[in-house]
Amino acid sequence: MALLLKVDIDRGDAWQKALRACLPDMTIHEWPYDGDPAEIEFALVWAPPRGALRRYPNLRAIFSIGAGIDHLASDPELPEGVPVVRMVEPGLTAGMIEYVLLAVLTHHRFMLDYAAQQRARIWREISQIAASQRRVGIMGLGVLGSAAADTLIRLDFDVAGWSRSPKERTGITCFHGRDGLFPFLARTDILVCLLPLTPETDGILDARAFSALPSGAALISIGRGGHVVEEDLLAALESGQIGSATLDVFRQEPLPEDSPFWTHPRVILTPHVASMTIPDSAAAAVAANIRRLRAGQPLENAVDLQRGY
Numbered sequence: 448m449a450l451l452l453k454v455d456i457d458r459g460d461a462w463q464k465a466l467r468a469c470l471p472d473m474t475i476h477e478w479p480y481d482g483d484p485a486e487i488e489f490a491l492v493w494a495p496p497r498g499a500l501r502r503y504p505n506l507r508a509i510f511s512i513g514a515g516i517d518h519l520a521s522d523p524e525l526p527e528g529v530p531v532v533r534m535v536e537p538g539l540t541a542g543m544i545e546y547v548l549l550a551v552l553t554h555h556r557f558m559l560d561y562a563a564q565q566r567a568r569i570w571r572e573i574s575q576i577a578a579s580q581r582r583v584g585i586m587g588l589g590v591l592g593s594a595a596a597d598t599l600i601r602l603d604f605d606v607a608g609w610s611r612s613p614k615e616r617t618g619i620t621c622f623h624g625r626d627g628l629f630p631f632l633a634r635t636d637i638l639v640c641l642l643p644l645t646p647e648t649d650g651i652l653d654a655r656a657f658s659a660l661p662s663g664a665a666l667i668s669i670g671r672g673g674h675v676v677e678e679d680l681l682a683a684l685e686s687g688q689i690g691s692a693t694l695d696v697f698r699q700e701p702l703p704e705d706s707p708f709w710t711h712p713r714v715i716l717t718p719h720v721a722s723m724t725i726p727d728s729a730a731a732a733v734a735a736n737i738r739r740l741r742a743g744q745p746l747e748n749a750v751d752l753q754r755g756y
């Protein structure tokens with residue numbers, strides 16, 4: 448039996464090496480695979496073409512290379528009854544903590560303003576407030592959002608979180624559900640979006656959401672591009688309602704050359720790299736789950752496709 452691997456071409460070797468170390472008895476075939484489809488027992492994939500996984504009659508689990516599974520859930524021809532597992536691994540979580548910290552501190556410490564001042568040779572202090580007075584709001588208190596929140600709390604930020612179901616977390620002011628969204632936004636100076644993309648969260652960051660934030664709030668968009676209504680964000684940046692933004696994900700990726708975000712003076716932009724799955728630690732997580740399945744135990748981090756995450 449074998450595992451089918453579909454990753455970026457330049458990461459194939461690192462994945463092969465990591466998987467072989469954790470699963471020495473498993474045959475690994477890289478995409479595209481033209482051999483016997485009956486051989487494939489597991490798929491470890493990013494964005495397979497629509498319907499492509501139906502080819503494998505003995506598929507027992509589909510592992511997403513990334514934390515988000517929207518690239519699989521959006522396939523109406525995904526094989527029925529095969530569990531889908533999202534990526535939860537320490538390397539991905541550590542990378543996301545770093546990015547959130549970097550972005551929150553960038554806005555908290557006015558680094559966009561200082562960079563503009565540097566270009567204009569202006570020596571001017573901007574009055575700073577303490578972290579304890581800076582209200583950070585994290586949309587999505589899952590694996591990544593919770594880890595980021597815990598780190599920000601340690602730096603004394605005033606942290607709130609918004610999730611689908613009610614939560615109680617030490618040090619985090621928790622809001623949930625549609626009723627909790629606007630009170631959550633109203634107390635948020637720096638908004639971090641770490642939601643999954645689902646029919647419920649598509650377009651959630653629109654003009655209404657932006658106007659519910661305090662004037663001049665910062666946005667850190669690192670969940671999925673589909674969360675943001677981009678024209679509403681541009682209008683909010685123009686009016687100053689959103690004072691600055693860090694954008695890692697976009698509705699269309701790669702971001703088109705003519706996108707106004709490329710040159711917007713109040714935007715820092717990265718090409719969907721907030722965090723990456725690290726093959727060594729991720730292969731260990733996948734292997735542990737395969738062993739669990741073989742031992743007749745339930746898979747960890749299997750998603751609910753109906754719910755979308």
Ligand SMILES: NC(=O)c1ccc[n+]([C@@H]2O[C@H](COP(=O)([O-])OP(=O)(O)OC[C@H]3O[C@@H](n4cnc5c(N)ncnc54)[C@H](OP(=O)(O)O)[C@@H]3O)[C@@H](O)[C@H]2O)c1
Nearest residue numbers: 514515587588589590591610611612642643647670721722
């Ligand atoms: N830019 C990047 O490089 C990058 C890298 C990795 C991940 N991501 C993105 O980050 C997302 C989150 O990853 P994760 O591992 O933290 O996911 P997760 O553990 O599944 O957590 C998702 C969180 O979102 C909340 N949520 C889902 N739907 C909601 C809704 N309709 N209203 C309110 N809250 C809702 C969930 O609420 P409950 O707790 O109540 O279920 C949960 O707290 C991924 O789906 C992916 O899109 C981006």
